[in-house]
Amino acid sequence: MNRANKQRVEADQINWFKQKYPSVPIFAMPKVVFSDSNSTRLEDCIINFLTYNGHHAVRQHTTGTMIDKREVITDVLGRQRQVGSIQWGASKDELGRADIIAKIMVGFKGRLLPISVEIEVKYGKDYQSDRQKDFQAKLENIGAYYTIVKDFDSFLIWYDAFMKSFD
Numbered sequence: 001m002n003r004a005n006k007q008r009v010e011a012d013q014i015n016w017f018k019q020k021y022p023s024v025p026i027f028a029m030p031k032v033v034f035s036d037s038n039s040t041r042l043e044d045c046i047i048n049f050l051t052y053n054g055h056h057a058v059r060q061h062t063t064g065t066m067i068d069k070r071e072v073i074t075d076v077l078g079r080q081r082q083v084g085s086i087q088w089g090a091s092k093d094e095l096g097r098a099d100i101i102a103k104i105m106v107g108f109k110g111r112l113l114p115i116s117v118e119i120e121v122k123y124g125k126d127y128q129s130d131r132q133k134d135f136q137a138k139l140e141n142i143g144a145y146y147t148i149v150k151d152f153d154s155f156l157i158w159y160d161a162f163m164k165s166f167d
Contacts, residue, residue, distance in 0.1 A: 001036045001045070001152040008156070009034050009045065012052035036152040039123035043099055045152050046119060049159075050102050056114070057102035065089040096135030098146065106166040117145040117162075119155075 017029050036042040043059055050057040070084035098118035105112045118139060120132060128136070128148070139146045145162075149155040 001034065005153055005156050006034055009049050009052070009152075012049060016052040034152075036123075039099075039121050039126070042123055042149070042152060042155075043121050046100060046121070046149065046155055049152075049155075050104065055102055055104045057100055057119075060097050060099060060101050063088065094135065096129065096131030096133075098132075098135075104162070106163065108166060115145065115166075117147065120146070120148045122148055122150055 013032060014026065014029070017024075017026070032048065033041075034045050034048070036045055047057045047059065065088070067087045067089050068084075069087060070082055072080050072082050074080050098120040100119040100121065102117045102119060103114040104117055106115050107113075118136075120128065120136070122128065136146045136148075147155075147158050149158070
């Protein structure tokens with residue numbers, strides 16, 4: 001993340017904080033570290049940036065349902081032990097979904113409209129799986145928005161172009 005983009009997101013955070021908590025002084029604002037040094041931090045940075053700019057974004061997980069087969073038993077000496085394991089059931093979500101789903105508010109004919117965007121974060125040498133490519137193709141075939149982000153700078157380039165396309 002270059003310095004200008006880091007300053008941009010920090011300024012957005014301060015403005016958001018002033019609007020949300022007008023009676024709290026700036027020095028009392030919690031410190032948030034903005035970094036794109038790994039995929040989790042990049043996702044956090046994107047979600048925070050979108051939130052600070054009046055949009056809605058959440059991280060999506062398709063890990064499935066945890067099935068806890070553990071139980072506590074007591075042996076003949078009165079000691080308690082935990083036996084069993086945790087298993088993961090199949091996810092009910094569609095496989096291949098992007099990491100972040102966002103509702104980006106755009107101005108259209110004097111109104112604010114939410115546009116749904118799927119944002120896939122690929123950090124370093126990470127690449128899309130076949131299921132992710134299929135999901136991307138399915139969304140793009142119906143005219144939905146899907147983008148792949150490798151760093152915060154490229155996300156801001158995409159975001160600025162996306163917002164400009166609705167002016």
